[in-house]
Amino acid sequence: MRPADRVLTILMLAAGAFGLSFADAARLRQANAPASTATAELVERLRLTDPVLFTEARYTRHPTQADLQSAFQDHPVALEHFPTGSLLPPPAGILNAYEHLDRKAASPD
Amino acid sequence: MLELTNIRKAFNQGRHNEYWALSGIDLAIPERKVTALRGPSGSGKTTLLTILGCLARPTEGRVRLKGEDISGLPERFLTEIRRQTFGFIFQQFNLIRGLSAIENVVLPAYPTGRPRKVLLERAEALLADVNLGHRRDAKVEWLSGGEQQRVAICRALINDPEALIADEPTANLDTKLSKEFLGILERLAASGRTIILTSHDPMVVESAVVDHVVTLRDGQIVDEK
Amino acid sequence: MNTWIEKQRHLIDFTVASLARRKGKNLGLLSIYGLLVFVLASVALYTHALRAEATKVLAGTPEIVLQRLVAGRHDLIPPGYIERIGRIRGVQKKEGRLWGYYYDSVVKANYTFMVAPGMKIARGEIVVGPALERSRGLAAGNGISFRSYSGELHTFIVADVLPQSSELVSADLVLMHEEDFRAFFKYPEGHYTDVALSVANPQEIKNVAVKLMNALPDSRPILRDEVLRTYASIFDWREGIMLALLAAAILAFGILAWEKAAGLSAEEKREIGILKAIGWETGDVIKMKFWEGLLISLLAFLLGYIAAYLHVFHADAVLFEPVLKGWAVLYPRFTLTPHIDGLQIATLFFFTVFPYTAAVLVPIWRAATTDPDTVMRG
Numbered sequence: 001m002r003p004a005d006r007v008l009t010i011l012m013l014a015a016g017a018f019g020l021s022f023a024d025a026a027r028l029r030q031a032n033a034p035a036s037t038a039t040a041e042l043v044e045r046l047r048l049t050d051p052v053l054f055t056e057a058r059y060t061r062h063p064t065q066a067d068l069q070s071a072f073q074d075h076p077v078a079l080e081h082f083p084t085g086s087l088l089p090p091p092a093g094i095l096n097a098y099e100h101l102d103r104k105a106a107s108p109d
Numbered sequence: 110m111l112e113l114t115n116i117r118k119a120f121n122q123g124r125h126n127e128y129w130a131l132s133g134i135d136l137a138i139p140e141r142k143v144t145a146l147r148g149p150s151g152s153g154k155t156t157l158l159t160i161l162g163c164l165a166r167p168t169e170g171r172v173r174l175k176g177e178d179i180s181g182l183p184e185r186f187l188t189e190i191r192r193q194t195f196g197f198i199f200q201q202f203n204l205i206r207g208l209s210a211i212e213n214v215v216l217p218a219y220p221t222g223r224p225r226k227v228l229l230e231r232a233e234a235l236l237a238d239v240n241l242g243h244r245r246d247a248k249v250e251w252l253s254g255g256e257q258q259r260v261a262i263c264r265a266l267i268n269d270p271e272a273l274i275a276d277e278p279t280a281n282l283d284t285k286l287s288k289e290f291l292g293i294l295e296r297l298a299a300s301g302r303t304i305i306l307t308s309h310d311p312m313v314v315e316s317a318v319v320d321h322v323v324t325l326r327d328g329q330i331v332d333e334k
Numbered sequence: 335m336n337t338w339i340e341k342q343r344h345l346i347d348f349t350v351a352s353l354a355r356r357k358g359k360n361l362g363l364l365s366i367y368g369l370l371v372f373v374l375a376s377v378a379l380y381t382h383a384l385r386a387e388a389t390k391v392l393a394g395t396p397e398i399v400l401q402r403l404v405a406g407r408h409d410l411i412p413p414g415y416i417e418r419i420g421r422i423r424g425v426q427k428k429e430g431r432l433w434g435y436y437y438d439s440v441v442k443a444n445y446t447f448m449v450a451p452g453m454k455i456a457r458g459e460i461v462v463g464p465a466l467e468r469s470r471g472l473a474a475g476n477g478i479s480f481r482s483y484s485g486e487l488h489t490f491i492v493a494d495v496l497p498q499s500s501e502l503v504s505a506d507l508v509l510m511h512e513e514d515f516r517a518f519f520k521y522p523e524g525h526y527t528d529v530a531l532s533v534a535n536p537q538e539i540k541n542v543a544v545k546l547m548n549a550l551p552d553s554r555p556i557l558r559d560e561v562l563r564t565y566a567s568i569f570d571w572r573e574g575i576m577l578a579l580l581a582a583a584i585l586a587f588g589i590l591a592w593e594k595a596a597g598l599s600a601e602e603k604r605e606i607g608i609l610k611a612i613g614w615e616t617g618d619v620i621k622m623k624f625w626e627g628l629l630i631s632l633l634a635f636l637l638g639y640i641a642a643y644l645h646v647f648h649a650d651a652v653l654f655e656p657v658l659k660g661w662a663v664l665y666p667r668f669t670l671t672p673h674i675d676g677l678q679i680a681t682l683f684f685f686t687v688f689p690y691t692a693a694v695l696v697p698i699w700r701a702a703t704t705d706p707d708t709v710m711r712g
Contacts, residue, residue, distance in 0.1 A: 002225055003354070004346035007629060014636035021643040025672035028647060032671040035499035036391060042500050044394030045452035047431055047530045049561055051388050052465070052505040055444045056662035058435060061506070062446075063568075064561045065399065065528070067407045084658065091564040164611060165707035185615055188706075192613030203608045203709055206601075207355035212348075217612040219348060222341030264612065 054084035064091045110272065110303050111138040111161055116170035118156050118328075130156040132328040134170070139321060143294070143304040145314050148325035154307040155276055157325065161305055162274040163191040192217060196265030198275040202257045204249040204264075210236065210256075211245040214263045221268065228267070235263040239293065255286040262293060273297060275306040279313055287312055294318050345622040346629070352605075353626065364634055367590070370583050371638025371686050372645070377579060378678050379646045380654060381569035386673035388565040391503060392558075396530035397539050399431070399556045400546060413524030415550070419531075422545050424538035430526030432515050436480060436508070441469045443506070443664040447518070450509040457511045459493040465505035465664045467495045482518045490514070505666035531555075587689070598697040606698070610706035619702040620695065627694035631687040638686075639679070647672045 001009075042048070050062045059066035116134040121127050130153045138144050138161065146154040159165040160172060163179065166187075172180040179190060196217075204213045214232040215225075236242050239259040249257060258278070265273055278294075279287040287310070295318050298304055308314055314322055324332035353360045400419075402409050416428050432449040445466065455461055466472055472492050479489045496504040515521060531546075533539050543555040606619055614622075645651060650669055659665045 002343070002347055003350035004343040007346060007350050008343075011629065011633060011636070014633060014640065017640045018636050021640060022674065024643075025647070025674050028672050032499075032669070035497075036387070036671060038497065039391045039500040039503055040394050042496070043391055043503055046448065046450050046504075046507075046509070047396050047429070047452075048503050049392070049395050049399060049556070051392070051502050051565070052446075052463075052507075052666045053384075054658070054662055055446075055506050055664045061435070061444065064556055064564050065401070065408075067403075084662070087658065088568065091560060159707040165705060185617075188610075188613060188615045197611060199611070199709060203604075203611070205352070205605055205608060208351055212351055216348070216609070217614075219344035220341065220614055220618045222337035222339075222344065224340055225344065225347070268613065 054087075056084060060084045060088060063088055066091065110140040110175060111136075112171075112173040112176075113137075113160070113167075114171045114173075116157075116160060116167045116172070118153075118160065118165070119168045122168065130328055131160075131167070134328075134330060136323065136330065136333075138303065138305060140303050141298075141301050142320040143298050143306070143318050144321040144323065145319045146305070146307045146323050146325060147309055147314050148331075149309065152325040153328040154325050156328075158274060158276055158305065158307050162195050162197060163187050164197075192220065192268055194271055196268065196270040196273045198258070198261050198265050198273065198278055200277040200280055202261040202281075204257060204260060206250050207248060209246045209248055210241065210252065210260045210263075213249055213260055214267055216267075217264060218267045232263065232267060235266055236260075239263060254281050255289065258282065258286075258290065259293075270302075272303040272305065275304070277307055277309075279308065279310045284312070291316055291318060342621070342625070345618065346625050349622055349626045349629065353630075360630070363590070364630055364637075366586075367630065367634035367686075367690070368638040368641070370586060371635050371682070372641045373579060374583055374686075375639045375642035375679075375682060376645050376651065376654070377569075378682060379642055379672070379674065380651050380670065382675045382678060383646065383670040383673045385566055385568060387502065387671055388568070389562050392561060392565060395558050395561050397533040397536075397558045398531040398543060398546070400529040400531060400550075401554045401556065402528070402550075403552055403554050408528075410522070411526040411529055416526070416529055418550065419529070419546065420549065422542055422549075424533050424535055424542050425531050426534050427532045429530050429532075431528050431530050432512060432521065433527050434519055434521075438470075438480070441663055443469060443662070445506050445508050445664075447508045447510065447515060449512045449515045453509060455493060455509060455511050457514055458489075458491060459511070460490040460514075461494045461496060461507075461509040462492055463496050463504040463507040464498045464501045465666055466508065468667075469664060480518070482520070484520050488514070488518050501666050502668040505668075506664050587686075590690070590693075592693075598701060603701050603704075604709070606701045607704065607706065607709040610702070610704075611709045616702045620698060623694055623698040623702075624691065627691035628687070631690040634690075635683055635686045639682075643672075646670060 049064055052061070054060035113134050113136045116131055116136075117129060118131040119127060119129050134157060136157075146157060148154050156165070160167050163172075163174075167180060170180070171178055174190065174194065179187065182190070205216065208216075211229065211232050214235060215228045218228050233242065233245060236245055236259075239262060241256060241259050241263070244252060244256060249260060252260065258281075278290055282290060291313065294304065298318055306313070313319065322332075322334055323330055400411075402411050402415065411430060416430060419425075419428055429451060431451070434447050436445045436447050437443075438445060443465075445463075450461065453461065460478075462472055470478060472478060472495065474492055474494055476492045477489055478492065479487045481487055490510065496507065496509075510518075516523065531542070533542050539557055539559065543557055546553055546555050609619055609622075610616070645653060647670060650667060655665060
């Protein structure tokens with residue numbers, strides 16, 4: 001086989017495998033759907049709030065349930081001790097959780 | 110076949126090191142004949158060869174190929190004319206290192222888009238013709254000087270050009286190989302090709318194969334016979 | 335058309351043959367390049383799938399979780415607190431949750447102890463998550479003792495193990511009866527960890543939260559929406575490791591591209607001159623180089639992506655485990671369901687294939703526009 005055809009064949013095979021990966025993803029999604037539904041049901045039944053990603057610290061095991069400031073280790077610029085802490089952002093909405101009330105208290109009327 | 114009128118060629122034009130390599134050349138290259146350009150180094154014969162072979166454009170003057178003025182054509186067309194009409198054999202052979210002999214031979218035909226099978230068959234025939242059939246897959250840097258030149262000749266012939274242009278073809282060859290080259294030259298001339306070469310090797314210029322000798326000096330033709 | 339195709343194949347023939355001359359170097363380049371794509375694609379696939387899966391399974395998390403804060407820290411819900419919430423319109427159900435952490439010094443892992451509201455568990459029995467099954471070798475019917483914080487040993491019988499397929503949310507759970515939980519932690523009677531509220535109408539949730547904060551200023555409502563948003567943005571590109579990876583990758587690529595752009599050797603320049611002299615047009619030379627850039631970068635992208643796909647979805651992202659694990663001993667082993675963000679992959683494709691091809695072409699352009707007669711004057 002001439003060099004061009006050899007390379008183009010490899011490229012075609014790779015492109016085929018690339019396409020196949022999407023088909024495989026669809027298949028896996030379908031296959032995992034029942035388990036995924038069962039997990040969602042478990043979350044609802046047990047009133048769970050967080051996935052088990054990192055068990056090493058409270059604020060990484062339950063980031064959304066952590067103390068208001070502990071996503072920053074009690075202080076906004078505290079040095080991070082746990083490696084996974086650097087993988088996690090502060091939970092959504094934590095920064096302005098009390099803005100509504102604080103603004104009310106601060107307004108000089 | 111080729112007609113030059115009042116060709117002048119400058120290098121570094123407009124700068125302090127401006128230099129006129131050719132100053133007023135009028136020359137007609139006869140078809141199906143062997144023309145040799147001779148002269149001392151610096152006489153402008155290589156520059157003249159690049160203009161004849163459409164590798165370069167003259168600064169002034171006209172080039173006519175079969176009566177058609179080609180000196181004003183844009184690069185694309187010039188390249189196409191060059192590919193169809195001329196085959197080149199360079200002094201340093203200019204083969205692409207790392208590629209095999211046969212791959213080097215078919216290179217000029219790539220832009221034509223002719224089928225690979227046809228190209229390989231033709232290349233093999235050409236190599237066999239110069240007794241290099243057994244070396245087709247050897248990398249060119251492993252070939253001897255004479256073999257390299259024969260590969261370069263095959264490469265020049267792959268597109269079946271009407272004219273062959275050779276720059277100092279025997280400069281890197283010993284007497285035996287030069288004789289061999291003249292043999293090949295004879296066969297090519299006999300097949301009806303126009304051949305233009307530069308040389309200051311008397312063995313080439315004075316050989317019976319050469320029909321037409323043009324002598325240059327300081328960018329001008331001093332003798333023609 | 336056929337001539338055009340044949341010509342491109344010729345150009346590829348030449349490109350491949352000339353790449354094959356420096357086989358080691360070019361294969362090395364391809365594999366480093368592919369590795370770069372592999373790392374970036376692995377991160378992209380993993381984080382996107384995790385985000386998608388987390389927000390999907392957490393869709394049923396309580397609408398509002400109410401914490402009580404003392405001095406900015408989470409504190410217990412005292413007796414009577416739930417009643418003080420009173421009747422807020424839209425709240426269907428209020429329910430105290432009981433959960434806490436337990437450090438198991440035997441395997442040096444943290445567990446989440448929890449009272450399961452929706453599950454019947456007898457006194458003295460526990461239901462454990464799949465990670466405990468692994469780390470402590472537990473199975474239904476086994477007994478296990480935990481030393482409580484007050485120093486006593488409590489022995490439980492494992493009634494059941496939660497299914498492995500739910501490991502993403504249940505790996506470290508130890509579910510038990512309420513009285514066992516209170517006895518184990520000496521949790522004061524009538525106190526709760528926090529309160530889960532269900533709100534039927536999603537539009538009402540915000541209003542309910544505002545009313546809660548007004549009624550109980552020391553409380554902190556955590557809305558389902560916040561939970562989902564937290565996990566929708568987890569492993570964002572801004573996160574430390576991701577940023578470090580990205581920066582390293584971009585830097586590496588920069589070096590690669592620079593090397594390519596500046597590295598047009600005299601040999602290559604000479605070859606371009608030869609090709610032009612023997613009848614190649616400038617366009618042919620550029621097309622040939624374009625194929626070189628495209629073949630290498632496309633192949634690197636495809637191979638890197640396929641390897642990343644297999645790594646993340648068929649090998650459980652083993653290479654990420656040490657990074658994600660941190661100091662934790664208990665690591666959930668979940669098989670991610672592939673959710674692929676087409677736009678993300680398209681972006682990755684664009685940023686890996688396009689710049690490289692361009693980096694190859696730019697210096698060639700300059701070299702290819704030189705006059706072909708330069709070869710004659712060697």
